[in-house]
Amino acid sequence: MPIRVKSRRLPTPDRGLSPISSHPDVQLPDIEHDDAFRDVVKKLSQCITDVVHMPSTFEQLRTTAVGDELRILVEHLNTQVTNPAIVNALLALRWHYGTINDGRGISEARANACEIVAWRFLTRLSEREAVEFCLHEIPDPLEAECSSDADEPADGGESNERTSLLRHTSGSSSPDHYSDFNRSGSSRRNLLFKSISKLTMSRHASDVEELEEDPTAPFIHLNALEIAAIADAKRFLSQHVVQKIITGIWNGEIIFWDRLSVHSEKKPRFYNAVTADPFSRLRVPKYLKAYEVAFFIGFLMLYYSVLIEQNRYTITPLEILLYIWFAAFFYDEVSEYIDAGSVFYAADVWNLFDMIMIAIGIVFAVLRFVGLYQANYTLVDIAFDVLSLEALFMVPRVCSILSLSPYWGTLIPCLKEMGKDFLKFMVLVIIVYVGFLTTFSLVGREMYTFPHMAMIVTKIFFGSSYVGFDIMEDIDPIFGPPLMLIFVTLSSILLMGSLTGMLSNSFSRVITHAREEYLYVYSVYVLEASTSNRLTHFYPPFNLLALGIFRPLRLFLPSDDKFRQGRILLLRATHAPIVGVIQAYEWLTKKVNPDGFDNFRGPRTTSFNKRQSAPPLDRLDNRIRSGFRPRMPTSRRTSSEVISRPKLREEDAEDYAGDAPSDMEVQISELSAKIDRLTALVVSLQSGAGLDTVRT
Template identity: 45%
Template structure:
């Protein structure tokens, strides 16, 4: 197995060497990714030799050691995968051999800081290119590398891409390949990179934002410059599909209403989630209608629609699972609710059909009882959009972490509970059955201590009271108090990083909706139409014809969705124009009568009075005495936006 040279970047020991004299990576635009990783990792290994927190590296004096690298990358590096390389290095340091001092963790934080500051120096179009550029192939220029190394990697990439419903569209899940073989990879030497290195092959097909979500780079994702891109993806200002044709490829770009196909707006995450909420609302209506009507002996039309809704939702979730991958799919808080809805729905459908086929009233009643459980998962799922609100969205990571620790703590509780249950059951044989004793102990555990003391002598006149006292003290005092303390500690820990946790969940929420490589995406329950229509045709028609037919079917069936999106966007544009006009009407109040004075409340932020002065001569179409024309207002708006953009970039940079 060939491997790249392991020579460290620094030519000699660092004793007596200034930190500012560390050799900087020299990365060419066409440098292989493996070489980029080697050079960057060598710098971080040499630069960071002590543990530091993210805030210390960002604000303290130790953080200045990263500034030469940031400056060098910003001025000389134009490699499209440099952000992805920095994030992969963060994962490598975090998943490497653990050290007691936490130096590898500090190096991972340094990678995030360098990536964030590199992005802060970029204009918007380059920001999109760096964050949303996907890793494609790996090339190795080592003299020991085999000639077919690239072909080997290409085969691995192709194996992780699967067609959907006859489409030859490449698609890879966000965590495709992130299995035990990857997570258990050790990092003995961060400079070591080979053509079969798991961290490299595991991230092929992902862009930098998706890699950040995969490796849980929460500090990087929470930065303003990164969140602006995530917000633009959510709102549809950045799109991945501009047209619907057989040969269309996925590529991130700024949305242009004049060029883009209107049906590509179906892929905007904000609209997808909105129509998903409407689907769940109709699901809930059908659910209540079936339970309220409740006709065990007959199969009703409403019940048939409920079956369609359950099947469509299950098929849609299966597609999302394939798009995102198992690990990324599990990071979504609502995925467990979705699986619960599907599981209960299918259990109801199966038992209902069996009950009707056998004409068994008992099985039919059990089927409706199972359907009654659906509300436990369906009602919270209808309100899933509330997780986009920071107040509610912050509580979700808290609940996830507290649930994990509660399950861990539950193991100790079960062990002690089983021990006392066995003892009490043996002592009370003839007085209490095992089921009666189990239910009594559950009541005692949840606070009904008096029940235990009342039956203690019945269990055993000699040993019963003492054992019951020990059980009550262990459960109601020690275990419950310890559990509350542990959960409080977890809650405090998560809330201390509430902003990062919320923005991470929000980013996953957005990226999961935009990660699909499917050219045509059908909203449920319409997704059942191409499933029933085109699946059989795949045996006799070429894939291009099927893709073309799917596009036509999408435009026919989803016209109402496009109409509602168009109406919303037009109404929103009118409201924005009205608000802009109203805002400038208020600002014009501060303009002097001679129309030669800049807006007063902006004057402290301008370099000179002439930078934002109002022209003396009115624009074409205007008359003296009418005030500012529309072209003058547009000039003022543009200059204000440019000034605010400069201030935002300064705020994003450390030390300003």
């Protein structure tokens, strides 16, 4: 079907000239309710490209006159558009523009503009409507056609149990294109970038029609929050309206699986304790994290028991349990990687600890078995020494629950960035160290061997300056004292002082954005734990039962309804005690909080309603210029209703910070307006001079 691109000229605000408002070809997109995701991306990209064509920072677009057109675009989307893929498209464009490095900052400004429009659009909705837009998954057109033609309902359960979050369906007309998506994290990101670039590189709708494959296919089955995580839209994810949704998923107020049956369908919905299956609570991230901590505590107890006993001659029952725990942990990490994909998996810093723990456990098991088989007890002792290294990662892994608190979760990104800067600085330290070590070793070769001199220089570098002064004449009476004085000065004063100052500046730089980093990691963990396409998720070590029973059956039995029903029965039998504990906890919680799991305000009916009628385009432009904001016949509240609420809660004030600037922001806005007028004047003078030159 050809794309009907209808557009309207964007009205110029009356607050003075700006580099954006002076652009003559700015147009508002006309997005229909039934437009496909590729069409929405194309229309929005044309508008963003026209609106933002000069470098601007995020704060300039948010608080100054530079972002006037973005506010009008938000009003237009809020009052005129009901397409459910609006937020998905904006965040996909944010990913596209954020990846481009044009050297001028225009692409970065457009990426910021997409992020601002996305979260401002959400702030003008009710909370329940914001949930619908943020968790709307981009549908596969081929799946929709197949499901509409089929007589039986689509099976959304275990049929896709081995797929990942960043996945594609097998029903594509282009299987080779989809198979390219099963790559590493960098390859996936490159594929997502290229898919949007195919749309944004062309300026006409006819160019999109000529594409043989759907360039937005890699985004199929991704919701807006997942796209935001892939696009590193940390400001978007840190907004209160978005964090309330993520917190709702964390607490189980929003669920994706409401029942445990063969034909269950993955779909975001609000939890209803009366109708929902109690076993669906096993997928709540909060309970997953609690069980993870309990599992690691048991893991740590077995670990200490085996190390304290340390039987060199035979494998004890406790050691067998430790191997079972290791195997269950390893299989759970593999399943998590397959479900989440490498992009989400690598975003969690604790997964690096998990992989190191698995590597140490494998080395220990190999050395232990080989040593017992060969009766080489020296090798057995080395195996236990290797196992002792596990505590360096297992103990912090148990304490990873602290990273969910704002304080520790904010501190960890700072330490991470400081560690990166420290490693970069150590390159210079190693160069200086190797240079002086070589000189001292050659000059004092008659008195000290190379290993001895290396140890002396290391002690001097770590603060034992007196050692250098004691041996400087022994190294060489002529060259020893001046060289040692220079080395001590460099290592103890210059290098250490520079390192301290650099790390202090690094901490100050990162702490300003540490909250965004913390909320980003927290959001990725919640999405990774909750939006998996796997219906039956076995907790370790019960996952080994499913692996031992059903994995061999996959080799010669089809994955039919009976096969999936067997997995469900095993899950119910093994996880019934866990579900009982969860139900008891929620019963006690409901006594304290009578509202239960209904903390989202707004209409309960879906807000994705088709537009029935709209004012004529020319009359709408005149009314927008006069300050009128039309209300469309939809169940959503318009921006005027949202903004004019009688009382705004304190925690909701963050959502409207961009529309209610502080005194400092007002002064910045006034100064920016003056700069904009001066820039426009210079541009007009340059244009006039150019015309005079042409005439001459």
